[in-house]
Amino acid sequence: KKKSQIKKHRLPPGPRGLPLIGNLHQLGKHPHRALAKLSKLHGPVMYLQLGRVPAVVVSSAEAAEAVLKTHDRDSCSRPALIAWKQISCNFSDVVFSPYGASWRELKKILMVKLLCTRKVEGFRRVREEEVERMTSSIFSRIAPLEPVNLSELVQSLSNSIICRIVLCRKLEVGGSLENRFNRILQEAEAFAIGFFIADYIPWAGWVDKLTGKQAALEKTHAEMEAFCQEILGAHADRGKPRDDEEGIIDFMLRRQKDKSDLTMDNVKGVLLNILFAATDTSAATLEYAMAELVRNPRTMSKAQEEVRSVVGEKGKVEETDIPQLIYLKSVVKETLRLHPPAPILVPRETTGQITINDCEILPKMRLIVNAWAIGRDPHFWERPDEFLPERFVDNPVDFKGQDFQFIPFGAGRRICPGTSFAVMAVELALANLLYAFNWDVPAGMGEEGIDMAEGVGLAVRLKTALRLKASLYTQFK
Numbered sequence: 055k056k057k058s059q060i061k062k063h064r065l066p067p068g069p070r071g072l073p074l075i076g077n078l079h080q081l082g083k084h085p086h087r088a089l090a091k092l093s094k095l096h097g098p099v100m101y102l103q104l105g106r107v108p109a110v111v112v113s114s115a116e117a118a119e120a121v122l123k124t125h126d127r128d129s130c131s132r133p134a135l136i137a138w139k140q141i142s143c144n145f146s147d148v149v150f151s152p153y154g155a156s157w158r159e160l161k162k163i164l165m166v167k168l169l170c171t172r173k174v175e176g177f178r179r180v181r182e183e184e185v186e187r188m189t190s191s192i193f194s195r196i197a198p199l200e201p202v203n204l205s206e207l208v209q210s211l212s213n214s215i216i217c218r219i220v221l222c223r224k225l226e227v228g229g230s231l232e233n234r235f236n237r238i239l240q241e242a243e244a245f246a247i248g249f250f251i252a253d254y255i256p257w258a259g260w261v262d263k264l265t266g267k268q269a270a271l272e273k274t275h276a277e278m279e280a281f282c283q284e285i286l287g288a289h290a291d292r293g294k295p296r297d298d299e300e301g302i303i304d305f306m307l308r309r310q311k312d313k314s315d316l317t318m319d320n321v322k323g324v325l326l327n328i329l330f331a332a333t334d335t336s337a338a339t340l341e342y343a344m345a346e347l348v349r350n351p352r353t354m355s356k357a358q359e360e361v362r363s364v365v366g367e368k369g370k371v372e373e374t375d376i377p378q379l380i381y382l383k384s385v386v387k388e389t390l391r392l393h394p395p396a397p398i399l400v401p402r403e404t405t406g407q408i409t410i411n412d413c414e415i416l417p418k419m420r421l422i423v424n425a426w427a428i429g430r431d432p433h434f435w436e437r438p439d440e441f442l443p444e445r446f447v448d449n450p451v452d453f454k455g456q457d458f459q460f461i462p463f464g465a466g467r468r469i470c471p472g473t474s475f476a477v478m479a480v481e482l483a484l485a486n487l488l489y490a491f492n493w494d495v496p497a498g499m500g501e502e503g504i505d506m507a508e509g510v511g512l513a514v515r516l517k518t519a520l521r522l523k524a525s526l527y528t529q530f531k
Protein backbone atom coordinates (compact mmCIF):
# COMPACT_ATOMS: atom_id res chain seq x y z
CA LYS A 55 0.00 0.00 0.00
CA LYS A 56 2.81 2.33 0.93
CA LYS A 57 4.47 1.89 -2.44
CA SER A 58 1.36 2.88 -4.35
CA GLN A 59 0.98 5.94 -2.15
CA ILE A 60 4.50 7.06 -3.01
CA LYS A 61 3.89 6.41 -6.71
CA LYS A 62 1.07 8.94 -6.81
CA HIS A 63 3.48 11.73 -5.96
CA ARG A 64 5.74 13.44 -8.44
CA LEU A 65 9.08 12.54 -6.95
CA PRO A 66 12.27 14.22 -8.18
CA PRO A 67 14.09 12.48 -11.04
CA GLY A 68 16.91 10.09 -10.25
CA PRO A 69 18.89 7.08 -11.42
CA ARG A 70 17.23 3.68 -11.51
CA GLY A 71 18.21 1.45 -8.67
CA LEU A 72 18.80 -2.25 -8.26
CA PRO A 73 16.35 -4.55 -6.53
CA LEU A 74 16.63 -4.50 -2.73
CA ILE A 75 19.57 -2.11 -2.40
CA GLY A 76 18.24 0.58 -4.73
CA ASN A 77 21.01 3.14 -5.31
CA LEU A 78 23.09 2.30 -2.25
CA HIS A 79 25.94 0.95 -4.37
CA GLN A 80 26.24 4.33 -6.13
CA LEU A 81 27.31 6.30 -3.05
CA GLY A 82 30.90 5.09 -3.21
CA LYS A 83 33.67 5.88 -0.78
CA HIS A 84 33.34 9.63 -1.23
CA PRO A 85 29.58 10.26 -1.47
CA HIS A 86 29.98 14.01 -2.17
CA ARG A 87 31.90 13.20 -5.38
CA ALA A 88 29.69 10.30 -6.48
CA LEU A 89 26.52 12.31 -5.81
CA ALA A 90 27.87 15.38 -7.63
CA LYS A 91 28.45 13.24 -10.73
CA LEU A 92 24.97 11.70 -10.55
CA SER A 93 23.28 15.08 -10.11
CA LYS A 94 25.00 16.36 -13.25
CA LEU A 95 22.93 13.74 -15.06
CA HIS A 96 19.69 13.88 -13.07
CA GLY A 97 19.45 17.45 -11.82
CA PRO A 98 19.97 19.53 -8.68
CA VAL A 99 17.05 17.88 -6.86
CA MET A 100 17.54 14.15 -7.26
CA TYR A 101 15.71 11.16 -5.86
CA LEU A 102 17.55 8.07 -4.63
CA GLN A 103 16.33 4.89 -3.06
CA LEU A 104 18.79 3.85 -0.36
CA GLY A 105 17.63 0.34 0.44
CA ARG A 106 14.18 0.99 1.93
CA VAL A 107 14.98 4.64 2.66
CA PRO A 108 13.76 7.27 0.20
CA ALA A 109 16.31 10.09 -0.14
CA VAL A 110 16.61 13.43 -1.90
CA VAL A 111 19.95 14.99 -2.82
CA VAL A 112 20.18 18.74 -3.25
CA SER A 113 23.08 20.12 -5.33
CA SER A 114 22.38 23.73 -6.32
CA ALA A 115 22.25 27.02 -4.42
CA GLU A 116 18.60 27.61 -5.40
CA ALA A 117 17.48 24.18 -4.24
CA ALA A 118 19.53 24.52 -1.03
CA GLU A 119 17.81 27.84 -0.33
CA ALA A 120 14.43 26.17 -0.88
CA VAL A 121 15.08 23.42 1.67
CA LEU A 122 17.31 25.26 4.19
CA LYS A 123 15.40 28.55 4.20
CA THR A 124 11.93 28.46 2.62
CA HIS A 125 11.09 24.96 3.92
CA ASP A 126 13.58 24.75 6.77
CA ARG A 127 10.90 23.98 9.36
CA ASP A 128 9.89 20.84 7.46
CA SER A 129 13.41 19.66 6.71
CA CYS A 130 15.43 20.17 9.87
CA SER A 131 15.12 16.89 11.73
CA ARG A 132 17.69 14.09 11.71
CA PRO A 133 17.28 10.41 10.83
CA ALA A 134 17.45 8.00 13.78
CA LEU A 135 20.47 6.00 12.61
CA ILE A 136 21.65 3.05 14.69
CA ALA A 137 25.17 4.37 15.25
CA TRP A 138 23.98 7.93 15.88
CA LYS A 139 21.83 6.67 18.75
CA GLN A 140 24.95 5.42 20.53
CA ILE A 141 27.25 8.36 19.88
CA SER A 142 24.56 10.86 20.86
CA CYS A 143 23.73 9.16 24.19
CA ASN A 144 20.29 8.13 23.00
CA PHE A 145 19.64 11.21 20.86
CA SER A 146 20.08 13.45 23.92
CA ASP A 147 22.51 15.82 22.16
CA VAL A 148 22.40 18.68 19.63
CA VAL A 149 24.01 17.30 16.47
CA PHE A 150 22.03 14.09 16.03
CA SER A 151 18.80 14.62 17.95
CA PRO A 152 15.51 15.12 16.13
CA TYR A 153 14.01 18.59 15.83
CA GLY A 154 12.03 19.47 18.93
CA ALA A 155 11.96 21.23 22.29
CA SER A 156 14.92 19.37 23.80
CA TRP A 157 17.18 20.05 20.79
CA ARG A 158 16.16 23.72 20.83
CA GLU A 159 16.94 24.12 24.55
CA LEU A 160 20.32 22.39 24.28
CA LYS A 161 21.34 24.42 21.24
CA LYS A 162 20.43 27.59 23.12
CA ILE A 163 22.60 26.53 26.08
CA LEU A 164 25.48 25.78 23.72
CA MET A 165 25.19 29.21 22.12
CA VAL A 166 24.79 31.25 25.28
CA LYS A 167 27.34 29.41 27.42
CA LEU A 168 30.05 28.63 24.87
CA LEU A 169 29.69 29.76 21.30
CA CYS A 170 28.23 33.29 21.16
CA THR A 171 30.64 35.97 19.95
CA ARG A 172 31.15 37.44 23.42
CA LYS A 173 32.12 34.07 24.91
CA VAL A 174 34.31 33.15 21.94
CA GLU A 175 36.15 36.48 22.13
CA GLY A 176 36.74 35.78 25.81
CA PHE A 177 38.76 32.66 24.92
CA ARG A 178 41.35 34.80 23.15
CA ARG A 179 44.14 34.07 25.61
CA VAL A 180 43.68 30.31 25.31
CA ARG A 181 43.88 30.52 21.52
CA GLU A 182 46.94 32.77 21.59
CA GLU A 183 48.79 30.59 24.10
CA GLU A 184 48.01 27.35 22.33
CA VAL A 185 48.95 28.72 18.91
CA GLU A 186 52.22 29.94 20.42
CA ARG A 187 52.81 26.51 21.87
CA MET A 188 52.39 25.08 18.37
CA THR A 189 54.78 27.56 16.71
CA SER A 190 57.38 26.97 19.44
CA SER A 191 57.24 23.28 18.80
CA ILE A 192 57.88 23.96 15.10
CA PHE A 193 60.85 26.19 16.02
CA SER A 194 62.33 23.34 18.00
CA ARG A 195 62.00 20.95 15.06
CA ILE A 196 63.68 23.12 12.46
CA ALA A 197 67.27 22.28 13.38
CA PRO A 198 67.26 18.58 12.44
CA LEU A 199 65.62 19.49 9.12
CA GLU A 200 62.99 16.84 9.50
CA PRO A 201 59.68 17.67 7.85
CA VAL A 202 56.98 18.91 10.19
CA ASN A 203 53.89 16.71 10.46
CA LEU A 204 51.38 19.53 10.19
CA SER A 205 48.36 17.24 10.33
CA GLU A 206 49.41 16.04 13.75
CA LEU A 207 50.23 19.53 14.98
CA VAL A 208 46.93 21.09 13.97
CA GLN A 209 45.06 18.15 15.47
CA SER A 210 46.85 18.69 18.77
CA LEU A 211 46.14 22.41 18.58
CA SER A 212 42.43 21.80 18.07
CA ASN A 213 42.36 19.24 20.89
CA SER A 214 44.20 21.53 23.28
CA ILE A 215 42.05 24.57 22.66
CA ILE A 216 38.79 22.72 23.10
CA CYS A 217 39.98 20.78 26.17
CA ARG A 218 41.23 23.91 27.93
CA ILE A 219 38.00 25.74 27.29
CA VAL A 220 35.49 22.99 27.90
CA LEU A 221 37.24 20.69 30.35
CA CYS A 222 39.29 23.42 32.04
CA ARG A 223 42.41 21.34 31.75
CA LYS A 224 45.56 21.43 29.76
CA LEU A 225 46.32 18.52 27.51
CA GLU A 226 49.77 17.15 27.65
CA VAL A 227 50.58 16.88 23.95
CA GLY A 228 51.02 13.19 23.15
CA GLY A 229 49.90 12.40 26.69
CA SER A 230 47.51 9.61 27.59
CA LEU A 231 44.38 11.77 27.74
CA GLU A 232 45.09 13.15 24.28
CA ASN A 233 45.78 9.71 22.85
CA ARG A 234 42.61 8.31 24.32
CA PHE A 235 40.60 11.29 23.12
CA ASN A 236 41.95 10.85 19.59
CA ARG A 237 41.28 7.13 19.56
CA ILE A 238 37.68 7.51 20.72
CA LEU A 239 37.20 10.38 18.30
CA GLN A 240 38.37 8.25 15.39
CA GLU A 241 36.17 5.32 16.36
CA ALA A 242 33.11 7.49 16.90
CA GLU A 243 33.69 9.23 13.57
CA ALA A 244 34.00 5.94 11.76
CA PHE A 245 30.63 4.95 13.22
CA ALA A 246 29.03 8.32 12.47
CA ILE A 247 29.43 7.62 8.76
CA GLY A 248 29.58 3.86 9.13
CA PHE A 249 27.13 1.73 7.28
CA PHE A 250 24.70 -0.42 9.23
CA ILE A 251 22.60 -2.59 6.97
CA ALA A 252 19.69 -2.44 9.40
CA ASP A 253 19.38 1.33 8.76
CA TYR A 254 18.50 0.61 5.15
CA ILE A 255 17.09 -2.90 5.08
CA PRO A 256 15.56 -3.41 8.53
CA TRP A 257 14.99 -7.17 8.27
CA ALA A 258 18.67 -7.76 7.41
CA GLY A 259 19.95 -6.46 10.74
CA TRP A 260 21.33 -9.88 11.59
CA VAL A 261 24.14 -9.19 9.08
CA ASP A 262 25.42 -6.34 11.31
CA LYS A 263 25.53 -8.78 14.21
CA LEU A 264 27.23 -11.45 12.16
CA THR A 265 29.93 -9.12 10.87
CA GLY A 266 30.70 -7.94 14.40
CA LYS A 267 29.72 -4.34 13.61
CA GLN A 268 27.08 -4.22 16.31
CA ALA A 269 29.53 -5.52 18.92
CA ALA A 270 32.22 -3.02 17.85
CA LEU A 271 29.73 -0.18 18.17
CA GLU A 272 28.79 -1.29 21.66
CA LYS A 273 32.46 -1.41 22.64
CA THR A 274 33.06 2.14 21.38
CA HIS A 275 29.94 3.26 23.19
CA ALA A 276 31.22 1.77 26.45
CA GLU A 277 34.58 3.54 25.99
CA MET A 278 32.86 6.83 25.34
CA GLU A 279 30.73 6.39 28.45
CA ALA A 280 33.81 5.68 30.58
CA PHE A 281 35.63 8.67 29.10
CA CYS A 282 32.70 10.98 29.88
CA GLN A 283 32.33 9.58 33.41
CA GLU A 284 35.98 10.22 34.10
CA ILE A 285 35.96 13.75 32.73
CA LEU A 286 32.73 14.70 34.47
CA GLY A 287 33.97 13.12 37.70
CA ALA A 288 37.16 15.19 37.56
CA HIS A 289 35.03 18.24 36.89
CA ALA A 290 32.85 17.62 39.91
CA ASP A 291 35.96 17.10 42.09
CA ARG A 292 37.08 20.66 41.36
CA GLY A 293 34.26 21.84 43.60
CA LYS A 294 32.00 24.77 42.88
CA PRO A 295 33.61 27.18 40.40
CA ARG A 296 33.50 30.95 40.95
CA ASP A 297 30.54 32.51 39.13
CA ASP A 298 32.76 34.09 36.47
CA GLU A 299 34.58 30.80 35.97
CA GLU A 300 31.52 28.68 35.35
CA GLY A 301 31.91 26.87 32.02
CA ILE A 302 29.25 25.14 29.96
CA ILE A 303 29.81 21.77 31.65
CA ASP A 304 29.62 23.28 35.18
CA PHE A 305 26.44 25.02 34.13
CA MET A 306 24.82 21.89 32.72
CA LEU A 307 25.82 19.78 35.74
CA ARG A 308 24.40 22.40 38.10
CA ARG A 309 21.17 22.61 36.16
CA GLN A 310 20.89 18.86 35.98
CA LYS A 311 21.09 18.76 39.79
CA ASP A 312 18.98 21.84 40.64
CA LYS A 313 16.20 21.89 38.12
CA SER A 314 16.38 18.34 36.87
CA ASP A 315 15.12 19.39 33.45
CA LEU A 316 18.39 18.11 31.97
CA THR A 317 19.51 14.50 32.15
CA MET A 318 23.03 13.14 32.54
CA ASP A 319 22.67 11.90 28.96
CA ASN A 320 22.13 15.52 27.90
CA VAL A 321 25.36 16.58 29.62
CA LYS A 322 27.33 13.73 28.07
CA GLY A 323 25.73 14.17 24.64
CA VAL A 324 26.59 17.87 24.49
CA LEU A 325 30.09 17.28 25.85
CA LEU A 326 30.77 14.67 23.15
CA ASN A 327 29.28 16.93 20.46
CA ILE A 328 31.63 19.74 21.38
CA LEU A 329 34.71 17.55 21.55
CA PHE A 330 33.93 15.79 18.28
CA ALA A 331 32.38 18.61 16.23
CA ALA A 332 35.15 21.07 17.02
CA THR A 333 38.30 19.01 16.58
CA ASP A 334 38.58 17.42 13.17
CA THR A 335 36.66 20.11 11.33
CA SER A 336 39.04 22.90 12.39
CA ALA A 337 42.10 20.70 11.88
CA ALA A 338 40.87 19.80 8.37
CA THR A 339 40.48 23.47 7.45
CA LEU A 340 44.02 24.32 8.58
CA GLU A 341 45.51 21.29 6.91
CA TYR A 342 43.83 21.97 3.55
CA ALA A 343 44.68 25.68 3.72
CA MET A 344 48.38 24.88 4.16
CA ALA A 345 48.30 22.21 1.44
CA GLU A 346 46.65 24.59 -1.06
CA LEU A 347 49.03 27.44 -0.21
CA VAL A 348 52.12 25.28 -0.73
CA ARG A 349 50.69 24.07 -4.04
CA ASN A 350 50.01 27.67 -5.07
CA PRO A 351 53.21 29.62 -4.37
CA ARG A 352 51.82 32.91 -5.73
CA THR A 353 48.99 32.77 -3.22
CA MET A 354 51.38 31.76 -0.44
CA SER A 355 53.66 34.77 -1.09
CA LYS A 356 50.70 37.13 -1.19
CA ALA A 357 49.35 35.86 2.14
CA GLN A 358 52.80 35.97 3.74
CA GLU A 359 53.52 39.48 2.49
CA GLU A 360 50.23 40.66 3.93
CA VAL A 361 50.72 39.17 7.38
CA ARG A 362 54.38 40.22 7.60
CA SER A 363 53.66 43.78 6.58
CA VAL A 364 50.71 44.14 8.97
CA VAL A 365 52.47 42.54 11.96
CA GLY A 366 55.95 43.97 11.33
CA GLU A 367 58.64 42.85 13.76
CA LYS A 368 56.38 42.07 16.68
CA GLY A 369 57.39 38.39 16.61
CA LYS A 370 53.91 36.89 16.55
CA VAL A 371 50.45 37.57 15.23
CA GLU A 372 47.91 38.53 17.86
CA GLU A 373 44.19 38.39 17.53
CA THR A 374 43.93 42.17 17.28
CA ASP A 375 45.88 41.98 14.00
CA ILE A 376 43.44 39.61 12.34
CA PRO A 377 40.79 42.13 11.14
CA GLN A 378 43.46 43.71 8.91
CA LEU A 379 44.36 40.42 7.26
CA ILE A 380 41.86 40.61 4.42
CA TYR A 381 43.70 38.22 2.12
CA LEU A 382 44.25 35.64 4.86
CA LYS A 383 40.54 35.66 5.62
CA SER A 384 39.87 35.05 1.93
CA VAL A 385 42.32 32.12 2.00
CA VAL A 386 40.27 30.54 4.80
CA LYS A 387 37.01 31.07 2.90
CA GLU A 388 38.46 29.69 -0.33
CA THR A 389 39.67 26.63 1.59
CA LEU A 390 36.17 26.07 2.99
CA ARG A 391 34.67 26.48 -0.49
CA LEU A 392 36.91 23.87 -2.13
CA HIS A 393 37.25 21.58 0.88
CA PRO A 394 34.22 21.92 3.16
CA PRO A 395 35.13 19.62 6.08
CA ALA A 396 31.56 18.25 6.15
CA PRO A 397 30.98 18.04 2.38
CA ILE A 398 27.39 16.73 2.61
CA LEU A 399 26.69 18.59 5.87
CA VAL A 400 24.97 16.31 8.39
CA PRO A 401 22.08 14.42 6.74
CA ARG A 402 18.58 15.53 7.69
CA GLU A 403 15.12 14.05 7.65
CA THR A 404 11.97 15.80 6.48
CA THR A 405 8.97 16.06 8.78
CA GLY A 406 6.53 17.72 6.36
CA GLN A 407 5.81 17.72 2.64
CA ILE A 408 7.80 20.13 0.47
CA THR A 409 7.39 21.03 -3.18
CA ILE A 410 10.43 22.17 -5.17
CA ASN A 411 10.61 22.57 -8.97
CA ASP A 412 7.21 20.87 -9.21
CA CYS A 413 8.60 17.81 -7.44
CA GLU A 414 7.42 16.58 -4.10
CA ILE A 415 9.57 15.64 -1.16
CA LEU A 416 7.55 13.67 1.35
CA PRO A 417 7.80 13.45 5.15
CA LYS A 418 10.39 11.06 6.58
CA MET A 419 12.68 11.28 3.57
CA ARG A 420 16.45 11.52 3.98
CA LEU A 421 17.72 14.91 2.84
CA ILE A 422 21.31 15.26 1.70
CA VAL A 423 22.67 18.71 0.84
CA ASN A 424 25.86 18.48 -1.21
CA ALA A 425 27.72 21.62 -0.02
CA TRP A 426 30.85 20.41 -1.81
CA ALA A 427 29.11 20.30 -5.20
CA ILE A 428 27.38 23.64 -4.57
CA GLY A 429 30.73 25.32 -3.77
CA ARG A 430 32.08 24.17 -7.13
CA ASP A 431 29.00 24.93 -9.25
CA PRO A 432 30.22 26.64 -12.45
CA HIS A 433 27.01 28.70 -12.61
CA PHE A 434 28.18 30.57 -9.53
CA TRP A 435 31.92 30.18 -9.47
CA GLU A 436 34.40 31.02 -12.22
CA ARG A 437 37.16 28.46 -12.63
CA PRO A 438 35.47 26.54 -9.82
CA ASP A 439 38.16 23.95 -9.20
CA GLU A 440 41.01 26.44 -8.79
CA PHE A 441 42.26 27.84 -5.50
CA LEU A 442 41.76 31.60 -6.00
CA PRO A 443 41.28 33.43 -2.68
CA GLU A 444 41.00 36.72 -4.64
CA ARG A 445 37.41 35.80 -5.45
CA PHE A 446 36.48 36.55 -1.83
CA VAL A 447 38.29 39.91 -1.58
CA ASP A 448 35.78 42.79 -1.80
CA ASN A 449 33.03 40.22 -2.07
CA PRO A 450 30.24 40.16 0.53
CA VAL A 451 29.63 36.40 0.10
CA ASP A 452 30.04 34.81 3.52
CA PHE A 453 29.58 31.44 5.23
CA LYS A 454 26.95 32.63 7.70
CA GLY A 455 24.10 30.79 6.03
CA GLN A 456 22.69 33.64 3.90
CA ASP A 457 24.58 32.93 0.68
CA PHE A 458 23.46 29.52 -0.49
CA GLN A 459 26.25 29.07 -3.03
CA PHE A 460 28.67 28.85 -0.08
CA ILE A 461 27.39 26.81 2.88
CA PRO A 462 30.30 24.96 4.55
CA PHE A 463 28.54 25.42 7.92
CA GLY A 464 25.04 24.63 6.64
CA ALA A 465 22.16 27.10 7.02
CA GLY A 466 18.80 27.48 8.71
CA ARG A 467 17.84 26.12 12.10
CA ARG A 468 20.50 23.41 11.99
CA ILE A 469 23.36 25.74 11.06
CA CYS A 470 26.65 25.05 12.80
CA PRO A 471 26.74 27.08 16.02
CA GLY A 472 30.57 26.82 16.16
CA THR A 473 31.36 29.07 13.18
CA SER A 474 33.09 31.92 15.00
CA PHE A 475 34.73 29.56 17.48
CA ALA A 476 36.29 27.64 14.58
CA VAL A 477 37.13 30.53 12.28
CA MET A 478 38.86 32.62 14.95
CA ALA A 479 41.16 29.74 15.88
CA VAL A 480 41.86 28.78 12.27
CA GLU A 481 42.69 32.37 11.24
CA LEU A 482 45.02 32.94 14.17
CA ALA A 483 46.84 29.65 13.69
CA LEU A 484 47.21 30.09 9.94
CA ALA A 485 48.42 33.68 10.30
CA ASN A 486 51.13 32.58 12.74
CA LEU A 487 52.23 29.66 10.57
CA LEU A 488 52.62 32.01 7.59
CA TYR A 489 54.26 34.81 9.55
CA ALA A 490 57.12 32.95 11.18
CA PHE A 491 58.02 30.27 8.64
CA ASN A 492 58.47 29.58 4.98
CA TRP A 493 56.96 26.30 3.85
CA ASP A 494 58.01 23.85 1.22
CA VAL A 495 57.41 20.36 -0.04
CA PRO A 496 60.12 18.13 1.51
CA ALA A 497 62.90 17.10 -0.84
CA GLY A 498 62.41 13.72 -2.50
CA MET A 499 58.63 13.89 -2.43
CA GLY A 500 58.42 13.35 -6.16
CA GLU A 501 56.89 15.18 -9.07
CA GLU A 502 53.33 15.08 -7.80
CA GLY A 503 54.15 17.00 -4.63
CA ILE A 504 51.43 16.96 -2.03
CA ASP A 505 48.97 14.09 -2.07
CA MET A 506 45.56 15.77 -2.02
CA ALA A 507 43.61 12.48 -1.82
CA GLU A 508 40.72 12.70 0.62
CA GLY A 509 40.34 10.45 3.60
CA VAL A 510 37.01 9.06 4.72
CA GLY A 511 35.14 10.49 7.68
CA LEU A 512 32.29 12.67 8.85
CA ALA A 513 34.94 15.40 8.67
CA VAL A 514 37.00 14.83 5.54
CA ARG A 515 40.73 15.26 6.06
CA LEU A 516 43.72 14.56 3.86
CA LYS A 517 44.22 10.83 3.50
CA THR A 518 47.98 11.12 3.96
CA ALA A 519 49.32 13.29 6.78
CA LEU A 520 50.64 16.63 5.49
CA ARG A 521 54.40 16.79 6.00
CA LEU A 522 56.13 20.02 5.06
CA LYS A 523 59.58 21.50 5.41
CA ALA A 524 59.59 24.62 7.55
CA SER A 525 62.35 27.21 7.48
CA LEU A 526 62.60 30.34 9.56
CA TYR A 527 61.54 33.59 7.94
CA THR A 528 64.84 35.48 7.44
CA GLN A 529 63.88 38.25 9.80
CA PHE A 530 63.97 35.79 12.70
CA LYS A 531 67.25 34.12 11.81
Ligand code: HEM
Binds near residue numbers: 331395469470477
Ligand atom coordinates in the same frame (compact mmCIF):
# COMPACT_ATOMS: atom_id res chain seq x y z
C1 HEM B 1 35.67 24.56 10.41
C2 HEM B 1 34.98 24.06 11.41
C3 HEM B 1 33.57 23.56 11.34
C4 HEM B 1 32.80 23.21 10.25
C5 HEM B 1 33.17 23.28 8.78
C6 HEM B 1 31.51 22.78 10.76
C7 HEM B 1 30.45 22.37 9.95
C8 HEM B 1 29.23 21.97 10.44
C9 HEM B 1 28.14 21.52 9.61
C10 HEM B 1 28.16 21.44 8.09
C11 HEM B 1 27.10 21.20 10.41
C12 HEM B 1 25.72 20.66 9.99
C13 HEM B 1 24.81 21.77 9.60
C14 HEM B 1 23.50 21.29 9.03
O1 HEM B 1 22.99 20.24 9.41
O2 HEM B 1 22.95 22.03 8.19
C15 HEM B 1 27.53 21.44 11.77
C16 HEM B 1 26.76 21.22 12.88
C17 HEM B 1 27.20 21.44 14.17
N1 HEM B 1 28.43 21.93 14.56
FE1 HEM B 1 29.92 22.49 13.35
N2 HEM B 1 31.51 22.88 12.13
C18 HEM B 1 32.75 23.35 12.53
C19 HEM B 1 33.15 23.61 13.82
C20 HEM B 1 32.38 23.45 14.93
C21 HEM B 1 32.78 23.80 16.27
C22 HEM B 1 34.09 24.46 16.65
C23 HEM B 1 31.74 23.46 17.10
C24 HEM B 1 31.60 23.59 18.60
C25 HEM B 1 32.50 23.90 19.46
C26 HEM B 1 30.70 22.91 16.27
C27 HEM B 1 29.49 22.42 16.74
C28 HEM B 1 28.45 21.98 15.94
C29 HEM B 1 27.17 21.51 16.45
C30 HEM B 1 26.76 21.40 17.92
C31 HEM B 1 26.38 21.18 15.33
C32 HEM B 1 24.95 20.64 15.32
C33 HEM B 1 23.94 21.74 15.10
C34 HEM B 1 22.52 21.23 14.99
O3 HEM B 1 22.30 20.08 14.61
O4 HEM B 1 21.61 22.00 15.33
N3 HEM B 1 31.11 22.92 14.96
N4 HEM B 1 28.83 21.91 11.75
